[in-house]
Amino acid sequence: MRGTTNSRRRLAWWLLPVAVGGALWVGAPALSDPANDPTIQPIPDFAADAAADEAKSIVVRVSFNGRAHATVTGIQVVDERAPSHLGAPPLAKVDVLGETGLIGTFNDWHPMWELGEETGGGETRRLNPQASGRWIAPFDRDATTVVVTDIAAADEIVRADLTDAIHDFCLANPDDEDCLRADLAVEAVTVTAAPPIGLVGADATITVETVVTNNGPDGPADAALTTTAAVGPGVTVTPASQTATLPGVAVNTDVTEPDQWTVRCDTPGKHTVTFTSTVATVHAADVDLVAANNTRSTTHTIDCAVPVTVNIKPGGDPNSINLGAGGNNAPLAVLTTAAGEYGNPLAFDARTVVATTARFGNRAVVLGGGGAAETHNRRHDERSYELDERTRDADLDAVLHFRAADGGFTPGDTEGCLIGEFADSTGTFTFFGCGPVRIVP
Ligand SMILES: [Ca+2]
Numbered sequence: 001m002r003g004t005t006n007s008r009r010r011l012a013w014w015l016l017p018v019a020v021g022g023a024l025w026v027g028a029p030a031l032s033d034p035a036n037d038p039t040i041q042p043i044p045d046f047a048a049d050a051a052a053d054e055a056k057s058i059v060v061r062v063s064f065n066g067r068a069h070a071t072v073t074g075i076q077v078v079d080e081r082a083p084s085h086l087g088a089p090p091l092a093k094v095d096v097l098g099e100t101g102l103i104g105t106f107n108d109w110h111p112m113w114e115l116g117e118e119t120g121g122g123e124t125r126r127l128n129p130q131a132s133g134r135w136i137a138p139f140d141r142d143a144t145t146v147v148v149t150d151i152a153a154a155d156e157i158v159r160a161d162l163t164d165a166i167h168d169f170c171l172a173n174p175d176d177e178d179c180l181r182a183d184l185a186v187e188a189v190t191v192t193a194a195p196p197i198g199l200v201g202a203d204a205t206i207t208v209e210t211v212v213t214n215n216g217p218d219g220p221a222d223a224a225l226t227t228t229a230a231v232g233p234g235v236t237v238t239p240a241s242q243t244a245t246l247p248g249v250a251v252n253t254d255v256t257e258p259d260q261w262t263v264r265c266d267t268p269g270k271h272t273v274t275f276t277s278t279v280a281t282v283h284a285a286d287v288d289l290v291a292a293n294n295t296r297s298t299t300h301t302i303d304c305a306v307p308v309t310v311n312i313k314p315g316g317d318p319n320s321i322n323l324g325a326g327g328n329n330a331p332l333a334v335l336t337t338a339a340g341e342y343g344n345p346l347a348f349d350a351r352t353v354v355a356t357t358a359r360f361g362n363r364a365v366v367l368g369g370g371g372a373a374e375t376h377n378r379r380h381d382e383r384s385y386e387l388d389e390r391t392r393d394a395d396l397d398a399v400l401h402f403r404a405a406d407g408g409f410t411p412g413d414t415e416g417c418l419i420g421e422f423a424d425s426t427g428t429f430t431f432f433g434c435g436p437v438r439i440v441p
Pocket residue numbers: 182183184185288289290291292293294
């Protein structure tokens with residue numbers, strides 16, 4: 001240790017703030033300049049100056065438990081200008097970080113360093129391992145973190161998250177010039193696109209749009225939007241939640257955020273999905289004092305249908321669909337199948353088909369509620385043909401008849417679809433199946 005030199009340097013650290021804050025004696029200008037004459041210059045009004053000074057600072061208090069082991073005991077925004085660190089020694093390095101990187105850095109005292117005076121007049125120093133102290137940084141609305149490094153030990157002493165303290169300050173002082181007061185609101189949550197039915201074992205896509213606005217008074221404000229999907233048993237929605245940042249939502253301006261969700265039906269029946277959107281400010285210095293309008297929900301009911309195998313024109317191939325008079329009684333078999341047969345996830349007993357609910361035709365037409373109704377309003381249970389058009393297995397299938405011209409077919413259609421209800425001991429559910437057709441105009 002170069003004791004003498006170090007002592008002198010430390011002494012300079014003591015004195016420099018005094019020198020900067022007070023008069024500069026070295027090379028002082030001549031008193032002949034009236035501007036430098038203290039006898040005629042007014043005494044500054046400290047109270048008035050303090051009131052006009054809107055500068056704030058961030059105070060990080062710590063207590064040590066050994067060198068470079070400090071815990072944060074408090075973080076606070078105060079209405080006072082941060083002290084100058086111009087003459088501070090390179091003991092601790094204080095970095096103020098924001099979302100996009102370094103905002104400011106300065107050297108400061110290390111609270112563990114304690115200086116004293118020897119009885120003989122010399123200077124003593126010691127490290128107090130139980131010290132407590134504070135660092136004071138100029139306020140910055142974008143500050144997120146203070147990192148203090150012990151320069152000599154090259155150790156991070158503390159890393160303090162400032163966001164709660166800044167947010168609390170702005171909640172208490174929303175009209176402060178560094179705070180932004182925005183009443184963000186979710187105006188609407190709407191399912192804008194969804195398939196008419198879901199199929200058990202298959203994925204479907206649902207589009208949900210959330211409209212966010214900023215009721216002011218301040219803006220634009222970045223908004224964080226979170227939308228969650230809640231479902232009961234029998235259906236799965238992924239992801240469970242989605243987030244988006246809506247940059248710069250201007251006052252009285254609507255911003256629409258669309259999200260896509262994958263819905264998978266696990267069991268037959270009608271299942272309800274609830275989409276809930278919540279908006280919040282993004283930055284610590286931005287506050288929304290009206291929480292009541294930050295969340296909105298919508299519910300969507302998805303009818304999970306059981307996929308079935310249909311043999312249009314059983315025993316025949318191709319499955320010609322005659323839209324003229326020849327197609328007045330087109331037969332179709334709904335096959336009774338075991339789970340896994342023809343790729344169907346669930347077993348299906350065709351004898352549960354409710355014939356009066358069956359509609360046959362173009363896919364979009366039957367999914368939209370149209371299509372041809374069963375000609376006789378009844379089901380014919382018989383051992384019909386498998387898709388090879390030759391095999392007839394032992395179980396009974398449901399043969400139905402339709403007037404093809406009522407199916408909404410167009411000449412280019414290559415598939416015919418059947419939708420309807422089936423009823424078993426557990427309830428009434430929807431079934432759906434399609435097969436290839438050749439349209440005969
Ligand atoms: Ca609000």
